[in-house]
Amino acid sequence: MIYRKYRPKNFNEIYGQDLIIKILKSFLKNINFLPQGYIFTGQRGTGKTSTARIFAKALNCLALEENNYEPCNNCQNCQAINENKFLDIIELDAASNRGIDEIRNLKENIGFRPIQGKYKIFIIDEAHMLTKEAFNALLKILEEPPKHTIFILATTEPEKIPTTVLSRLQRFDFKRISLIDITKKLKKIAEKENVQITEGALYLIAEESEGALRDAETLFERIILSLNPIKIINEEHIEQFLGKVSSNKILNFLKLIINKKFEESIKEIHNIYNNGYDLIIFNRSLIKILRDLLVLKIYPLWKNQLLKEYNQELIEEILDLANKLELEDVKKLIKVFSESEILLKKDPPLITLPLEIAIAELIL
Ligand SMILES: Nc1ncnc2c1ncn2[C@@H]1O[C@H](COP(=O)(O)OP(=O)(O)O)[C@@H](O)[C@H]1O
Ligand SMILES: [Mg+2]
Ligand SMILES: [Zn+2]
16 A cells, blocks of 8 residues: 555655644754643644654654654664554554553553653544543543653544643644645655656646545555556546546636637537536536636635645636636626536536536627
8 A cells, every 4th residue: 555655754754744843843852841742633644643653753763863853763663663563652543442442441551661662652543532431531641641651642523622631732733735745745656656647647636635645645546556557647547537627628618718719618518528527527626716716806815725726837827817807707607607507417408508508608
C-alpha cells in the first residue's frame, strides 16, 4: 500500500501543517516545559497519526538533530519505533473494544515508568469513540499525569470530546492539505515508483481527494494499477477513470458559450456525453465554477480560496473570465444552469436536451 510505504518518518515530510510542526518543535526545544496532553483534530488523512508518531519518536530519539529537532531515524529507539517494536509508544484505537478496555486499565498500566525510552507515550486514535467511563478514567490521569507520560489523542470529531478533557489538552487543528501540496507529494511518489504521469493528471487526482492526502495516495495507487500498460498517464486517462470532466474542459465550455459559439457548444455537450461522462456531474461542476466567478466579482480576495482548489493556470483563466463578465452575466449563467440541473435530474426524454436548451437560451 502506497500510503503505508510513504508514511512520513520526519517532520519535514509532513505537508501543509507547518504551524503545528513549528509549535511541536518548540516543545522539543523547551523540553522542561513539555505539556503532557495533546489533541490532534481534523479531517481524515491529513497527518494526525503520522505527526503523533514522529513527535513520539523525537521525544524518545537518542540523537535528536540539534537545530531542527528531527528524529535521527538511526538510533536504537528510532529504529525500534519505525519497526513498531517500541514498548513505550502505545497506540490505542478507541473505535475497537479492546481500546476501550485498555483505557479502563490505563491507570494500572500507567504507573510504570518508561521501559525502553525516555517517555511513555499513549496515542489514542478515534478518541471521540471513548466511553464515558473511559473519558472519566482519562480525565483523572490527565489531572495529575505521571512524570514522563504523554497522551496524544487524535480525532475527526472534537465536538464529541468532553470539555473537561479538552481543557487539559493542547489542541492542534490539522488543515485540509492544499492541491499544491498534494500534487507535490504525489509527484515525489511517482518519481520513486517510476510512474510517468503528467502534472495535470496529478492535479486531477488531488482535486478528487478533497484535501485528504491518504485518499489522494490511495486513488493514485488504484489508477496506476488499473492503467498499468499505459506509458504516460495524462489528464484524459484520469478523467475517464473518474468519469469526470476536468475543470479545464468545463472552463473551455464556458468560454464557448460566452463567445456565443452555438454550434461548438452543442457539439461539446454531445462529445462529453458520448465519451461516457455523467451530464449531471458535468452540470454541477459548471455551477461550481460559476459560483467561484460570482464570489470573485463581489469579493476579489476569494482568489486565495481558489489556490486550494485549482492550479495556477486555471486560476489565471478564472480571474480573466471574472474580469470579462459582468455580475449580471454570471447571475444569468447560474440561473440557466440551475434550471438545466433540475431538468437533468427529471430524466428527460433526451438526456442532452436540458443543456441544449440552456445553450440556446444563453446564446440565441
Ligand atoms: N500532512 C501529510 N503529509 C504527508 N503525508 C500525509 C499527510 N497526511 C496524510 N499523509 C499520508 O496519508 C497517510 C495517512 O495519514 P495519517 O497520518 O494516518 O492521517 P490521519 O491520522 O490524519 O487520518 C500517511 O501514511 C501519509 O502517506
Ligand atoms: Mg489516523
Ligand atoms: Zn533517533
